[in-house]
Amino acid sequence: MFTKIRTWGPALALISPTILLLGIFVYGLIAQNVQISMTNQHTSLPRADFVGLDNYFRLFGDADFQHSLRNLLLLTVVFLAGTLIFGFLWAWILERPDFGEGFFRSVYLFPMAVSFIASGVVWRWLLSSLQTDQPGGERTTGLNRLLESIGLGFLQNSWWSDPNWGVAAIAVPAIWQLSGYVMALFLAGFRGIPDELREAARIDGCSEWKLYRHVIFPQLNPVMLSAVIIIGHMSLKLFDLIRAIVPDANTYDIQVPATMMWVKYIGSDYADSAAIGTIMLILVALVVVPYLVYTSRQEKR
């Protein structure tokens, strides 16, 4: 027993600063956040009485918050669909080493290195739906202008200014930024498939399409799961991009929980702000906890 402690004691000592820090900054603060969310601290006054789950019930009954949840769902669905389609397509095309493959990979991945704040600057212009009344009918800028000049004018739309579907336009820059990441995930998946598997299928007379459909694609399911988890939780956290594209923080139409939490914080409504934070945490945990348990079980085997 004592010798055992002598071997793992120092290990525990080495990692204890991290355990302590994360114990406080992650788990301690989550507990405190839940506690604040159950008080009536709706102003900057340090008054705080326990009100139980009242704030949560009120939020879920609140039309604004319901709207933000609906927006989040819409954003996530479009964001996921876009990144998975482009990421998978690019990886599939680039899967076999060929001339210039590295160049294309680098170009598709580069938006990932840029901050949402910086890319938001240009996307705000691209997704502009402002109509400036100029003589001669030249009225629009950004993507709308481009679409018109290449004869795709029917694709013009009001982007994020649309009261119902506006938030889906926010997914466009998000897709632009993260498709390369999903591509990299899928590429790693493709490369992880042993060559013998392909050879065996070819010897068995498999056509190229059948080889992919029945041999290669099923091997990519774990990668797909990782991609869905990562993009899904990024979508839930998406905050910078919306703030960068939409100048007015209070714009109701494109509000998601992450931005609403900020608006409440600015308005010193700490209890509501904390409650929205907790709801976001629960949404993430519903997806991530099973995934973490699953991965740690896989590793044990």
Next chain:
Amino acid sequence: MATSTVPPPVEVSTPRAPARSSGRQKINRTLKYVLLLVFVVIVLIPAYVLFITSFKGPADADPSTAWLLPTTWETAGWAKAWETLAPALGRTFALVIPASIISAMLGSMNGFVLSRWRFPYANVVFTLILFGMFIPYQAVMIPLTQLMQGLNIPNGIPSLLVLHIVYGLPICTLIFRNYYESVPSELIEAARMDGAGLLRTYASVILPVSAPGFVVVLIWQFTSAWNDYLFAAFFSSGSNGPVTIALSFLAGGQLTDYAASMAGALIASLPTLIVYIILGKYFVGGLMSGSVKG
């Protein structure tokens, strides 16, 4: 294959040999490159707009010329952007470099312990650490602002330094743990046999082979701390914040000077883009670790 006018390939199992490719394969290959180039154009559209708009002066303000090159290349936007962002750029470097180095060092020690010098319940501890990577920081933000005030850590760079180190620990630990899994355990066993303790083993066996792991972690931390806006919004202001905050003030508001804000976006992105261009391979390595299994 049957419709091909060129003599059919001798066998199907050598599709990679270009000398034997049939007409159809040539068409496929051409199609593939056309498709790839179309995607390159689409992906680069925002970069093109950033570049041309940043050099435009008032003469090019008309929407009809929005997608065209500037008629005269003006640098007023760049000058204004530089003036606004320069102090914030300095602050961001002062924040991001120490934050990356400190969390990388802690992550390296954690990764070593969790992969090669395990203790009871190491897996549970690891999973609990990992969860810190996925939480939306909004779920700790309100009490965090109170905690930082209580600890008397001033807003701005000092607060952000602490936060980037602490919340960077999970990903750094993960990357190093996955990396050290590939270090042969015989090396560590041999050192143990020789009577080397934990720190000796770490310093003499693990650290010398850690360079690639450090590069990946440093790049990852550098990029994510540089690009952070959420913590910066809660814990700093325009006068003491990093470059993302300064840029959002430059570009925000209803009336935007697009030349200046686009030049500012380019200036603010330059450090991470340079890192990406020079060390792209390691950048991808960090991204892959984000998928937990590495």
